[in-house]
Amino acid sequence: MRQCRPEESWQQKYLxxxxxxxxxxxxxxTAVKGIGPEKAETLAEINILTIEELLxxxxxxxxxxxxxxxxxxNHEEKVTVEGKVHGEPSLxxxxxKKSRLTVRLLVDRYLVKVVFFNQPYLKQKMSINEIITxxxxxxxxRQTITANEMTSGPYSKEKExxxxxxxxxxxxxxxIRRLIKLAFSQYGNQVEEILPDELLKxxxxxxxxxxxxxxxxxxxxxxxxxxxRRFVYEEFLLFQLKMQALRKIEREQxxxxxxxxxxxxxxxxxxxxxxxxxxxxxxxxxxILGDMKQPYRMNRLLQGDVGxxxxxxxxxxxxxxxxxxxxxxxxxxxxxxAEQHAESLSGLLSPFGINVQLLTxxxxxxxxxxxxxxxxxxxxxxxxxxxxxxxxxxxxxxxGLVITDEQHRFGVEQRRILREKxxxxxxxxxxxxxxxxxxxxxxxxxxxxxxxxxxxxxRKAIETYWAKQEMLDRVLGFMDKELSQGRQAYVxxxxxxxxxxxxxxxxxxxxxxxxxxxxxxYKVGLMHGRLSxxxxxxxxxxxxxxxxxxxVSTTVVEVGVNVPNAxxxxxxxxxxxxxxxxxxxRGRVGRGSEQSYCIxxxxxxxxxxxxxMRIMTETNDGFVLSEKDLELRxxxxxxxxxxxxxxxxxxxxxxxxxxxxxxxxxxxxxxVQSSAFWTSEKYxxxxxxxxxxxxxxxxxxx
Ligand code: ADP
Ligand code: MG
Numbered sequence: 001m002r003q004c005r006p007e008e009s010w011q012q013k014y015l016x017x018x019x020x021x022x023x024x025x026x027x028x029x030t031a032v033k034g035i036g037p038e039k040a041e042t043l044a045e046i047n048i049l050t051i052e053e054l055l056x057x058x059x060x061x062x063x064x065x066x067x068x069x070x071x072x073x074n075h076e077e078k079v080t081v082e083g084k085v086h087g088e089p090s091l092x093x094x095x096x097k098k099s100r101l102t103v104r105l106l107v108d109r110y111l112v113k114v115v116f117f118n119q120p121y122l123k124q125k126m127s128i129n130e131i132i133t134x135x136x137x138x139x140x141x142r143q144t145i146t147a148n149e150m151t152s153g154p155y156s157k158e159k160e161x162x163x164x165x166x167x168x169x170x171x172x173x174x175x176i177r178r179l180i181k182l183a184f185s186q187y188g189n190q191v192e193e194i195l196p197d198e199l200l201k202x203x204x205x206x207x208x209x210x211x212x213x214x215x216x217x218x219x220x221x222x223x224x225x226x227x228x229r230r231f232v233y234e235e236f237l238l239f240q241l242k243m244q245a246l247r248k249i250e251r252e253q254x255x256x257x258x259x260x261x262x263x264x265x266x267x268x269x270x271x272x273x274x275x276x277x278x279x280x281x282x283x284x285x286x287x288i289l290g291d292m293k294q295p296y297r298m299n300r301l302l303q304g305d306v307g308x309x310x311x312x313x314x315x316x317x318x319x320x321x322x323x324x325x326x327x328x329x330x331x332x333x334x335x336x337x338a339e340q341h342a343e344s345l346s347g348l349l350s351p352f353g354i355n356v357q358l359l360t361x362x363x364x365x366x367x368x369x370x371x372x373x374x375x376x377x378x379x380x381x382x383x384x385x386x387x388x389x390x391x392x393x394x395x396x397x398x399x400g401l402v403i404t405d406e407q408h409r410f411g412v413e414q415r416r417i418l419r420e421k422x423x424x425x426x427x428x429x430x431x432x433x434x435x436x437x438x439x440x441x442x443x444x445x446x447x448x449x450x451x452x453x454x455x456x457x458x459r460k461a462i463e464t465y466w467a468k469q470e471m472l473d474r475v476l477g478f479m480d481k482e483l484s485q486g487r488q489a490y491v492x493x494x495x496x497x498x499x500x501x502x503x504x505x506x507x508x509x510x511x512x513x514x515x516x517x518x519x520x521x522y523k524v525g526l527m528h529g530r531l532s533x534x535x536x537x538x539x540x541x542x543x544x545x546x547x548x549x550x551x552v553s554t555t556v557v558e559v560g561v562n563v564p565n566a567x568x569x570x571x572x573x574x575x576x577x578x579x580x581x582x583x584x585x586r587g588r589v590g591r592g593s594e595q596s597y598c599i600x601x602x603x604x605x606x607x608x609x610x611x612x613m614r615i616m617t618e619t620n621d622g623f624v625l626s627e628k629d630l631e632l633r634x635x636x637x638x639x640x641x642x643x644x645x646x647x648x649x650x651x652x653x654x655x656x657x658x659x660x661x662x663x664x665x666x667x668x669x670x671x672v673q674s675s676a677f678w679t680s681e682k683y684x685x686x687x688x689x690x691x692x693x694x695x696x697x698x699x700x701x702x
Pocket of ligand 1: 275305308312432456
């Protein structure tokens, strides 16, 4: 965590003056009459300590007890009805604990049967010709309600629509309802608005106090929906405000590099490329250049599907920096990738007199010392390598731009190292993992996001097929045919959750099967995570040089490798992979001019599994797939548990409320940019919230 408090604190500058928070709601729950120390302890189990926290403990759904006309209720639907007991209730026991209580009920003009299981005591609560109210499941065919709740007497409007709260430990939903009611009756009036009037009006949102009351005690579904809508917007807006404020402060506080690139030279470079840029490439290049010439530090994420042409965007950006007199660096996760990038970038840049060098751990001794020396003197323009490139003894003369490929491998730590070395370069993160927009603007909310959402023209779509296990013979025949035409193939082995040992074993088994199958005709290589990096390099190089025609691999092959002659991919047990991962794997083929194929070998059991296979065969668009993946797996699982970095929202749902998220993001952006936001009285509530999060002190940066 970095402290970046300037002399005049951001609070002073931006809050204008110190405001008194309404202290009443910050009191411990015991300040509510009727809540004693014992109840307070119970509430503490679900992290409710203050009155405010109790009032803001919102229900996640409602139990609907509204009276309905049976003719409108669907089979198996839950229903509450009121009716007159028609005939003597009958109670039958089966064994000691099991019982069945049956009663006929006249509901409007219907005579229906109501059955209660294992609640014999209810018999005393009903008598002939009296009115009772029951709730249960409606069986239309048998004209029967299997009931679980009953009250004597007519329906009471009071419990028409009841909130259901998340509970655990000793606390019950009933208890929470009661305590919230108590708190609300005593302190509900203290709830203050934090959104400015203009936003409330613009979106016709309920006031905070009304919305809170309605969430807890709604009179109907529509009202509850409106209350929820207000909190969804509030939650997204506050979150986005925090992210945008962080970004603004980071920009204004971090000395960046103003890179005055030479537009004429840059245009010449772009014109020299063997192809015209796509619209999307032009757009993102402009976004990047726009950042580079500003005095603040660029912090940008570049997303583009495999093959969308990120490398050339990187080359243009690096060249721009060089024309401004700066050096550039490109960091990638593996040595093979570093070599590939070094080759393609020096191909593009050397003709323009740019000195591109590769620095990996294999570069040793004299050569290494030489490179380090040249770098320090500013004689190397672009350095390409793995993480080692910004560490230890590596010193740049004037580093202006760092680009990292596969953003998730370059984190906070590396950025700190750069900062401590006194470099404050612009940073561009490139990733081929399409992240759904809703997640990108949430998880990477403090970054700018550029997207290449268009493929270069003339690219052949990879043909994807889903085959059942029993069709393996035919699939291998197909593969054989491709190989006989001089092509190469990847075979990806089953993924075993939480066990790379089994993954490796699988790969070894498949490797020996295929070695036998192709016998002396083709060479089959093996790649997995247990190999040393030198061994991996060796296998990859052999595959690259077509000394090996079939590469059997675990998912380690996933990142960035480019072998254009590989046109065939077979993925075993494809149902075990997520859509995004399948798409990443598939991106290893389809890199040359030949038609490529991807075969998913899978016997999915679930509907979702089948759906995933179908989607894969239908689209090659990584963004469509990632949206689907998000839909099928939910936001929590999308990034995997470890690095989710996603905030938890109380009421809002990133997937279903994405429109509100977009709106809130745009509103937050324009608020943060306006000077009124930082000075005017009407934004006090929002500013106070920001202060509470620590965002204004720059605490959450990096
Ligand atoms: P990725 O985004 O996966 O890194 P690359 O940068 O490796 O993609 O580009 C994939 C291929 O597409 C490369 O061979 C590159 O030369 C080519 N390419 C990039 N941009 C264009 C373009 N605008 N038109 C045609 N081909 C392009
Ligand atoms: Mg790439």
